[in-house]
Amino acid sequence: MERMAIGMEFATLNNGLKMPMAGIGTFLLSPDEAEASVLAALEDGYRLIDTANAYVNEKAVGRAMKKSGLKREEIFLETKLWPSFYENDDAVDKTLERLGTDTIDLLLIHQPAGNYVAGYRQMEKAYKEGKVKAIGLSNFNQGQIEEILGLCQVKPAVLQTEMHPYFQEQELKKFLSKEGMVIQAWYPLGHGDKALLEEPLFTQLGKKYGKTNAQIILRWHIQDGNIVIPGSKNPAHIKDNFDLFDFSFTEEEMEKIAALDKNTRYYYSTPEMLKKYAEIVPDVDGQK
Numbered sequence: 001m002e003r004m005a006i007g008m009e010f011a012t013l014n015n016g017l018k019m020p021m022a023g024i025g026t027f028l029l030s031p032d033e034a035e036a037s038v039l040a041a042l043e044d045g046y047r048l049i050d051t052a053n054a055y056v057n058e059k060a061v062g063r064a065m066k067k068s069g070l071k072r073e074e075i076f077l078e079t080k081l082w083p084s085f086y087e088n089d090d091a092v093d094k095t096l097e098r099l100g101t102d103t104i105d106l107l108l109i110h111q112p113a114g115n116y117v118a119g120y121r122q123m124e125k126a127y128k129e130g131k132v133k134a135i136g137l138s139n140f141n142q143g144q145i146e147e148i149l150g151l152c153q154v155k156p157a158v159l160q161t162e163m164h165p166y167f168q169e170q171e172l173k174k175f176l177s178k179e180g181m182v183i184q185a186w187y188p189l190g191h192g193d194k195a196l197l198e199e200p201l202f203t204q205l206g207k208k209y210g211k212t213n214a215q216i217i218l219r220w221h222i223q224d225g226n227i228v229i230p231g232s233k234n235p236a237h238i239k240d241n242f243d244l245f246d247f248s249f250t251e252e253e254m255e256k257i258a259a260l261d262k263n264t265r266y267y268y269s270t271p272e273m274l275k276k277y278a279e280i281v282p283d284v285d286g287q288k
Contacts (some may be wrong), residue, residue, distance in 0.1 A: 023046055039067055043068070084281045087118045113275070153181070158227070161267065205253060
């Protein structure tokens with residue numbers, strides 16, 4: 001992880017690509033909300049945007065990028081292929097088209113559902129063709145990651161998965177580190193769980209550093225090596241969620257946060273859910 005002049009910190013992926021440690025997520029945002037949030041985030045200095053086929057807001061993200069006036073290469077754009085598109089030869093090209101760009105910085109397999117090996121092969125092909133700069137996985141467990149590592153031609157660079165102070169995935173992180181993969185946290189604030197957000201330790205640290213409890217949690221992630229993509233449609237929260245680079249915790253404080261781990265997740269995947277995901281076809285063509 002390294003620091004740049006503007007204060008942002010970056011992770012270096014296994015192919016040398018630099019990825020910002022903090023970005024804006026667009027999960028559950030309508031096209032209008034996604035466009036407004038991404039535009040506000042880019043104006044606040046964010047340079048990482050996370051979307052997905054299934055969010056049905058890729059066109060809006062593309063519009064916001066253009067409206068921002070930033071050069072395409074200044075933005076790190078991340079999206080995900082949905083299971084029902086894994087076997088479609090044009091899945092990546094159609095994703096690029098919706099985003100209004102000719103390259104995606106990081107493309108992930110969204111779920112280990114359906115023919116995800118075919119989906120991974122699609123991403124490898126796009127990577128070799130220069131349409132995608134890095135590829136990775138989302139919501140895969142260690143066994144599924146090992147399966148991909150055993151058959152891939154291009155190694156996955158990132159795993160996006162649930163992670164927060166109550167679910168720190170330390171063993172999985174050791175495995176990923178050994179394999180040269182970086183972890184990216186969704187639900188970085190624990191899906192709005194008040195118990196987590198109001199932990200006395202975060203309140204105490206917030207007073208010490210002049211930060212909100214949410215900023216304390218996001219800073220812990222970054223310092224622990226987790227890329228974060230909190231989503232919001234509130235401009236004040238978007239601004240606050242990026243104000244993370246002017247302080248850092250002591251080793252003792254990091255240990256105290258590590259001790260909060262309860263191995264408790266908010267999202268559970270079942271074989272029935274994965275089967276359903278493979279059958280759902282998001283209305284990507286009908287989006288605004």
